[in-house]
Amino acid sequence: MNIQTDTLAELAKEATIGGMGTTVDREIPVIDLSDFDNRKHEIADALWQASVDIGFFQVYNHGIAQDDIDAAFETAWTFFALPAEVKAKTPMPKGINAGWEFKAQVRPSTGTPDNKESFQLTRPDMIRLNLWPSEDDLPGFREKMLRFERQNWELGMRILSCFALKMGFAEDFFTKAHDPSSDQYQSTLRLIHYMSMEGAKPEDFSSWRAGAHSDFDCLTILHQKEGEGGLQVCPGKDAALKEWTDVPPRKGYITCNIGDMLMRWSDDQLQSTLHRVRMPRENEYMGRRLSLPFFCQANRDAVMQGPLGKYEAITAGEYLTRRINANFAKK
Numbered sequence: 402m403n404i405q406t407d408t409l410a411e412l413a414k415e416a417t418i419g420g421m422g423t424t425v426d427r428e429i430p431v432i433d434l435s436d437f438d439n440r441k442h443e444i445a446d447a448l449w450q451a452s453v454d455i456g457f458f459q460v461y462n463h464g465i466a467q468d469d470i471d472a473a474f475e476t477a478w479t480f481f482a483l484p485a486e487v488k489a490k491t492p493m494p495k496g497i498n499a500g501w502e503f504k505a506q507v508r509p510s511t512g513t514p515d516n517k518e519s520f521q522l523t524r525p526d527m528i529r530l531n532l533w534p535s536e537d538d539l540p541g542f543r544e545k546m547l548r549f550e551r552q553n554w555e556l557g558m559r560i561l562s563c564f565a566l567k568m569g570f571a572e573d574f575f576t577k578a579h580d581p582s583s584d585q586y587q588s589t590l591r592l593i594h595y596m597s598m599e600g601a602k603p604e605d606f607s608s609w610r611a612g613a614h615s616d617f618d619c620l621t622i623l624h625q626k627e628g629e630g631g632l633q634v635c636p637g638k639d640a641a642l643k644e645w646t647d648v649p650p651r652k653g654y655i656t657c658n659i660g661d662m663l664m665r666w667s668d669d670q671l672q673s674t675l676h677r678v679r680m681p682r683e684n685e686y687m688g689r690r691l692s693l694p695f696f697c698q699a700n701r702d703a704v705m706q707g708p709l710g711k712y713e714a715i716t717a718g719e720y721l722t723r724r725i726n727a728n729f730a731k732k
């Protein structure tokens with residue numbers, strides 16, 4: 402489908418609040434991760450089914466304490482609340498998923514910048530390119546964020562071990578491919594601030610908080626706050642219908658989705674699904690929205706080759722570089 406043409410046409414049609422396309426209810430699978438080691442095969446079956454069908458699912462009893470998630474949101478806000486000139490000390494370099502950007506991400510689907518700012522944290526790049534805010538500017542930020550990054554990595558690897566099992570790989574196959582001790586590591590924690598729309602002009606609602614896209618990575622672990630909705634998904638097999646489904650955040654549940662890397666790595670068995678973040682509707686909460694996605698992106702030197710051999714082998718580094726450049730082409 403030609404996403405670009407469809408989206409632009411709909412943007413022109415819908416200049417005010419309301420968003421584009423139609424909204425339909427679909428069930429987003431919810432999966433209980435409790436007693437993980439004993440229930441692993443049952444959990445793996447559920448994750449696989451959800452990912453073949455829709456590519457999105459929500460997990461609960463996931464092992465990350467709610468207090469830690471709440472604290473991570475608070476710490477993220479301490480960064481965004483800094484003056485712009487302080488945030489600008491750690492700018493996102495071209496083609497690198499690290500540092501601060503402000504309304505710089507132009508999605509191929511919309512051609513306009515997402516109405517957001519973000520700080521991305523990819524561990525090796527933070528050191529190499531000196532992208533950590535200083536302790537003077539933001540005391541404790543680095544340590545707190547690294548701890549949360551690690552918690553997300555652990556959850557991501559547990560989920561990916563289930564996919565490895567189903568794909569006939571060793572259970573630690575993806576854990577090795579995302580080895581956090583390697584300088585080739587490129588998994589990314591992203592802090593996102595979508596600006597408040599309180600008092601905004603009607604025409605401001607014609608842009609997107611995040612334009613329609615699929616993620617580049619293997620697996621995204623997306624923390625959202627209850628009451629700060631807007632995420633919508635459009636499953637591949639129904640994409641031509643342009644029917645979007647709201648995925649409201651619920652406390653205790655983490656939304657996860659398959660990205661393009663794992664879709665390719667699974668020979669297209671698992672679905673990387675289009676999603677976007679719409680503007681709030683007239684009667685909805687208009688304040689700022691924060692989200693914290695963690696992108697499990699295989700290390701640069703990991704070779705992606707599916708069990709069925711559908712695609713030629715490519716390193717994850719080469720794969721990701723191509724994808725990032727397509728999204729931030731103008732900088």
Ligand SMILES: O=C(O)CCC(=O)C(=O)O
Nearest residue numbers: 611616625632678692694
């Ligand atoms: O903020 C959200 O809820 C979704 C963000 C997202 O899709 C992304 O950053 O890839």
Ligand SMILES: [Fe+2]
Nearest residue numbers: 614615616676
């Ligand atoms: Fe996304």
